Amino acid sequence: MDIDLVELTDEQRAFAEAIRDLCRREAGTRARRDELTGHGRHGHNQELYEKLARLGWLGAGGMADACVFLEETAYGLLPIGGYTTSLIVAGAVERFGGDAQRALIAEGMRRGRTYAISMSEPDAGSDVAALACRATPDGDGWVIDGQKTWCSNAHFADAILLVARTDGAPGDHDGLTMFLVPADAPGLRISGIDTMGGREVNDLWFTGCRVPADAVVGTPGAAWKQLMAGLNVERLILGAVMLGIARRAFDDVLGYVRERRQFGRPIGSFQALRHRIADLAVEIECTRLLVHRTARLVDADPARVLPRQASMVKLKATEVARRVALDGMQMMGGYGYATEFDMERHVRAALVSTVYGGTSEIQRDIIGRTYGL
Numbered sequence: 451m452d453i454d455l456v457e458l459t460d461e462q463r464a465f466a467e468a469i470r471d472l473c474r475r476e477a478g479t480r481a482r483r484d485e486l487t488g489h490g491r492h493g494h495n496q497e498l499y500e501k502l503a504r505l506g507w508l509g510a511g512g513m514a515d516a517c518v519f520l521e522e523t524a525y526g527l528l529p530i531g532g533y534t535t536s537l538i539v540a541g542a543v544e545r546f547g548g549d550a551q552r553a554l555i556a557e558g559m560r561r562g563r564t565y566a567i568s569m570s571e572p573d574a575g576s577d578v579a580a581l582a583c584r585a586t587p588d589g590d591g592w593v594i595d596g597q598k599t600w601c602s603n604a605h606f607a608d609a610i611l612l613v614a615r616t617d618g619a620p621g622d623h624d625g626l627t628m629f630l631v632p633a634d635a636p637g638l639r640i641s642g643i644d645t646m647g648g649r650e651v652n653d654l655w656f657t658g659c660r661v662p663a664d665a666v667v668g669t670p671g672a673a674w675k676q677l678m679a680g681l682n683v684e685r686l687i688l689g690a691v692m693l694g695i696a697r698r699a700f701d702d703v704l705g706y707v708r709e710r711r712q713f714g715r716p717i718g719s720f721q722a723l724r725h726r727i728a729d730l731a732v733e734i735e736c737t738r739l740l741v742h743r744t745a746r747l748v749d750a751d752p753a754r755v756l757p758r759q760a761s762m763v764k765l766k767a768t769e770v771a772r773r774v775a776l777d778g779m780q781m782m783g784g785y786g787y788a789t790e791f792d793m794e795r796h797v798r799a800a801l802v803s804t805v806y807g808g809t810s811e812i813q814r815d816i817i818g819r820t821y822g823l
Contacts, residue, residue: 458742462518469507469519473526476501480792486529490795491648493531494564494606503562508533509540512749513683517690517741524694527792531650532564534687535603539565539611541683542628546668546676551630558608566607566633568654569677570600576812578613578677579623583656585614591662592616592629594637598654602806604640605652607633612654613673626673629665636660646798678755682748685760688807689741689767692800696734696771699796703727703778706785723781730777733770740766758820765813768803775800 458466476498477483486495502508507519516537523530536559543555555565574580583596594614604610610631618625631638637659643651668676704727707718717723744759775796779786786793804810 458518462515465515466518466522469522470526472502472505473523473528477526477528480790483527483529488648490789493529493648493650494603495529496532496562496564496606498528499530499532499564500562502530503560506560508562509537509556509559512745512752513686514742514745514749517686517745520687520690521694521697521738521741524691525698526694527698532603532606534691535567535607536563536565537687538680538684539567539609542567542611542676542680543630543667545679546628547630548664550664551667563608564603564606565609565611566601566604567611567613568598568601568604569613571597572599574620575600576809578626578674580620581613581615581626582620583612583614585616585627585629585661587616588660591660592665594629594631594656594659594661596656598656599651600643600806601640601652601654602650604633604654605642605649609633610638610654611667613677617671623674625671626677627670628667628673628676629661630667631659631661631665645802647802679753682744682754682756682760684807685764685813686741686745686748688803689737689763690745692767692771692803693734693737693741695796695799695803696737696767696774699771699774699778699793699800700727700730700734702791702793702796703774703781703786706782710782717781726777726781730774733773737766737770757816761808761813761816761820764807765810765817768800769810771796771800772804 477486484490486498487493540555540559543551569578571581571583574582583598585592585594601610610633612629612631613626614629615625616627633640637657639655641653641655642649643653645651707723707727708716710717718727741763744756744763747756747759775793778793779797782793785791788794
């Protein structure tokens with residue numbers, strides 16, 4: 451699908467074209483993507499990621515530019531999965547970190563370093579207030595004990611933005627603090643979780659993990675408010691990525707139904723499939739306009755929290771990506787299920803997107819509350 455219906459600037463259009471050209475050169479064939487990802491087992495290729503860093507493309511511009519980058523690299527199936535969590539961490543540190551922390555992360559992004567963010571625990575997912583992993587003051591630093599889970603990209607990250615409890619009891623929103631913890635810190639063990647998508651997420655085990663006082667990001671005890679301030683960015687990032695996946699799944703199935711012939715003609719010429727394709731195209735265009743409009747709103751006032759719009763982006767983009775991928779698999783029949791084709795990978799990527807970063811049910815609840823319900 452082209453991007454002419456989105457009101458991008460001339461610079462953003464040129465940026466999108468440059469990204470598409472790079473994706474074609476670096477990951478334009480299935481054989482090349484298999485080489486970069488270990489046949490789909492790994493979603494991040496560090497060598498390729500550092501090449502993008504040298505081009506100056508990581509962290510450049512505002513959210514509108516970032517969404518163009520995220521959408522186009524997702525569409526091009528470029529294996530740089532570490533960028534999404536790194537961008538979330540960089541945003542949090544830029545808003546709340548000290549000068550030294552901001553300089554460290556900014557330089558890391560320029561050099562192609564990767565970062566992860568860890569909130570979820572075995573008994574605390576959507577209910578962030580239930581976090582129990584605790585950081586205790588100890589001399590001139592902190593000692594962290596507890597378990598985290600579902601931490602994306604921690605297995606190759608340079609550092610992890612950890613949300614831990616420093617005061618109060620599980621159930622309190624107050625008393626949560628952000629820490630920037632090196633991934634190789636003594637007392638931290640990272641253990642992978644096998645998923646449908648390969649090695650993506652991890653358990654983190656903190657046992658007497660000591661960090662210095664300057665590991666605190668922002669104000670001790672204020673992590674809840676800091677997290678809320680970053681939701682615009684996090685949900686926009688996820689929305690832009692899944693918009694790219696939806697576009698790619700659409701183009702893959704469109705190419706298939708144009709060429710696949712049954713009963714003497716292309717299957718896309720049958721009304722049942724033609725109407726299905728039309729419905730998917732409309733949904734993708736609506737999603738695209740929502741994503742890019744919200745990104746412009748964020749750039750216009752970065753301090754403004756947009757719970758309704760951000761949750762709409764996350765809900766719409768992930769649900770549309772799931773619909774496009776599942777419908778694409780159905781229209782491709784057995785070929786959509788075969789690992790020889792990309793559609794089954796689109797399905798796996800889209801299914802989990804409605805869960806992480808706040809489930810679709812949570813996003814609907816947030817949207818409803820913004821209307822006073």
